[in-house]
Amino acid sequence: MLWRTIGLRLLLGVVTVLAVTVLIFAATNVLPGDAARAILGRAATPQAVAKLQAEMGLDRPLVVQYLSWLGGMVHLDMGRSLVTRGPVVDLIAPRFGNSLILLCITSAIVLPLSLATGIAMALTKGRGFDNIANTLLIALAGIPEFIVGIVLIVLLSTQVLSVLPPTSMVPSGQTVLGNPQVLVLPVMTLVLAILPYLSRLVRSALIDAMASEYVVTARLKGLPERQVIVRHALRNSLLPAIQASALSLGYILGGAVVVEFIFQYPGMGTALRDAVGSRDLLVIQAVVLIFACGYVLFNLAADVLSIIVTPRLRG
């Protein structure tokens, strides 16, 4: 039963990804502004356009084009960049690695931090810590992440203090891990962008659980308060927290585009931004697809985790 449910979710995830590929492919092929014309510009002669179309395989039927593109994606053969003429994979792989590092470090910090902050706020509801933290977080929640990034640059690497590099560019041939100082500001920015949302969600989920009938029952059974909180309330408030964490991770993926841009961080976001600038369609398609897959994957993981912690969903 458990495996059947998980299998069903997995299937649903695959269908979603397939639908996304159709959407991406359609957007880049059906919309006016064909790839060849996009590269060559408006002034190109019809002959030149036709030649490039043939070279890119754009003269084949759309379905054939889609299937060959999809087949390539599955085999990690993403075609050749229209700009550098090199394989898209080689261009994206190091960027993908850097984005993954940013994602891992950020989530390793923000998930436990949000959980702790949310619990602390719920337990001091309406009193000291909760009042202060909640007010700060409500204010922070409204501020766009790139502005947080700008303010951090001003505070920590230029005007006030000058302890961190304002940009995260690394010399070619080196990785971000070799220059850990460049990670600090982007990670801080992303943490500050997610913390308000996630911690306040944990707070309200825990407050709801604390007001539930089963917590009243647990108290009236004479259980120690710590056990009431940990075993009874916290456990049941995990469910919304798991779903929200998946959304947050997806948000890091997407929102990181701007943050990467602000810090010139060599990740997928800047790769996308640059590819848009040079109309490098195959790179754009590949990056967007990776983002979408990541999103679907996070949600799948959250679904499976939810089923595992919730007996009712297990059937």
Added chain:
Amino acid sequence: MVDMASPMDIPAERPKRAWAATLRTAFGYRRTRIGAAITLAILVIALAGPFLAPYEPSAFISKPFAKPGAEFWLGTDVRGRDVLSRLLYGGLAVVWMSVAAATIGMILGASVGMLAAYSRGWLAEVLMRVMDVFLALPTIILVLMVVSLLGPQKWLVVVLVGISHMPQVARVSQGVAADVAGRDFVLFAEALNVPRWKILLREILPNIMTPLLVEYGIRIVWSIAGIAALSVMGYGIQPPEADWGLLINENRGRLATRPLPVLAPAILIALFALGVNLMAEGLSATISGVARKTGAK
């Protein structure tokens, strides 16, 4: 038995109490009042700004990055244009674009969500699965992908940001509408053969208005962030127009030495988003307050 009363005995039609009460409760929270004040101030700057600006926003009137002084209160920018004037001119676009994008997202999303909640069955399933597909494409990514093909145009950005809001709004409205759609008064209207659109508008919509308004606020906040971010990255509003996001993009190269042309628009964008967010927070507090009141028994 009660005597037959004539219609004259009925007091005159009362105001829409439910609405007045919700708003009054919302403004009882300090965060709502602060948020409304900030939002109002930003709206005044954005709308009245062009009439107050001392210079033409695109006029090159000085050397680049002149220091603030009596002549140019906030100094000049990378091209030697007056920063204050560009600030005063530069709010209008982000204000109308973010409100318009949020409105598009709300109309699309709420329609899909309410339809899914009300129809249930396979139609609901298909609608929500399609929303999941859209959800897998974050705002910025979706806009960047399409803008790379069609070029950066304001209406395109507005429509795309609006569409990118649709799945989240649909999820939220489907959740709240499903609760209402299953209640007996909807079933009663169903038995009376009241047209389906009328049931959606008359029976269901008024009952989910408050959560939808909260969502509207949140969507405006996200629109501000998204649209400003696109301008900052150079794919939103295009030069030589004055725009807060664009100001950041143009002047960020000298952030280390001349932070004001970057910080000033950044602060205005942040305040706008903050103000709307605080109002949404206040409104959402009224919902949980009501839930607490009725949930007690």
Added chain:
Amino acid sequence: MLDMHEAGRAPATGTGNWALRVRNLRIELPQGGDIVDEVSFDIARGEVLGLVGESGSGKTTVGMALLAYARGGARITGGEIWINAAGGPVNILAHDGPALRRLRGAAVAYVPQDPASALNPALSLQTQLAEVLEAHEPGLSAAEKDRRIRESMDDVGLRGDAAFLARYPHQLSGGQQQRIGIAMAILLRPAVIVLDEPTTGLDVSTQNRILEVVRRLCDEHHIGALHVTHDLSVISAIADRMLVMYSGRVIELGSVADVFNRPHHPYSQALLSAVPELLSRSALVAVPGSPARPSERPPGCFFAPRCALAEGACQAAAPPLALCEPDHEVACHKAGAVATNAPMHLPDPDPVPARPVLDVAGLHVAYGRLKVLKGVSFSVHKGECLAIVGESGSGKSTLSRAIVGLVQGARPGLSFHGEALHPHARKRTTPQRQKIQYIFQSPFNSLNPRQTVASILGLVHDTFNRTGADERQRACIRALNLVGLPARTMNLFPDEMSGGERQRTSIARALLSNPEILVCDEVTSALDVSVQASIVNLLKRLMEEQGLTIVFVTHDLALVRNIAHRVLVLEHGVVAELGPVGQVIDHPAHPYAQELLHNARQGDLTLRVARQGEGG
């Protein structure tokens, strides 16, 4: 029997035969004012005290206060609650922190109202039972824990093996969940248990079995129990003595036999006269008005505004609780005077002539693969009230919804005046939709909270008529007056009305379309018994005055006796029995109908009181 009254007045120090002593309990709302005040009573060991009251009486608040717990910001601000615990008498209100925690569960335990939400959905039964032992007796060995848990499971009649204990709450039936709640409460052999409406929402047969378990456990283990309920018949089945509350005050306290046979308070008299009897039809008595909210209580006796006997003294000063006969206390200036006569008994109604208006022929309804109705056939005759009864899962609610065309998987099988009715309301003709109207179970759910009554009723009027605003308003007010509501109701929102007023509004809404048949689906089950009486009386009056035909769906056979001409017994989607009300209730032929009636007799208030009288 022990003289509880004398024992109750003695200072709470001795360790005699008492289990609980409550003195002058007062509980206040956060914004000031009290929910409950001047509440004092005793419970002996092995005794069950029934605490009865309608919604808003403060009965649940008192129940939880016995564990020194108050909900929703309310505070216990005065009084003493002495528990004769194993270690000697303790006043639980004098403790807090770890000391209070050790008393909860061990000295006094709580059985919650709705076990489905009171048991933690994420934890297995084993965990939830074992943690009680671990919290109070930390040194227990695993084997000893298992033994104690098995013993308790045995006590409540559940399996105590590892496989069963590994289950989660959602894998149990409602009755099993409630047994787990009780097993959890008696695990530590407390001196007192508080049962908060433990049988509400369960079928009569399940209810009877749970009550037997509670009664037996209190006898065997000498536990004193406070059984909180709105259901007088539950009290008569389980309690030794009973306590009636109204507006946060104790108004009558005495043995169950005394209070039932000689109620001294006008409210107790009214409450008893509002309960329908299974074995004969009676003229139910409704109490006019509704209880005042805590902030709007009148000076003097809180019941005075609704009391037929009230006079100057009643409005001037609140009457104290005083003895009216041995072991029987009442708080009333007019104690003992007859305010409400015992209800008049009526003969069963003559059958109406067999002129079918609605024919059901071989009706099938399925939700997916689940068959709910499997070929149901019967006719409804003009001017009669046909009751449809059955336990939960019998399909009676589905049947009533199918009649108005509100179920998805229905097949054809209905006709109205000889014309076929489409399974779906939307596909029926306008006159068909107009002439068959439906009234929903919950008046809290069936009126749009965002619309005024005027706009709720206006929709119905406009659906079937094209008139100006004046005519619409006149029609709506006429309908409101028919159900006994004043014209000013028009401008109210549903949440400004009481449950009874809302249900009347629902009925007015149905009447607006000038129907022939009114389908009533458990229309009184969400209402207090005194309000139920007024709604039943209203429906009877409408039948007589307006010539309405009523299809009355219910689980309550006593109610059926009171209103119906004929009864249809539904068992798992099949008609088990159909006949005149007197015949089906007094001489059921079908085995399922017999079982249903047997359970109903077990649960009937009048019969229980009579049995108790015989048993001594």
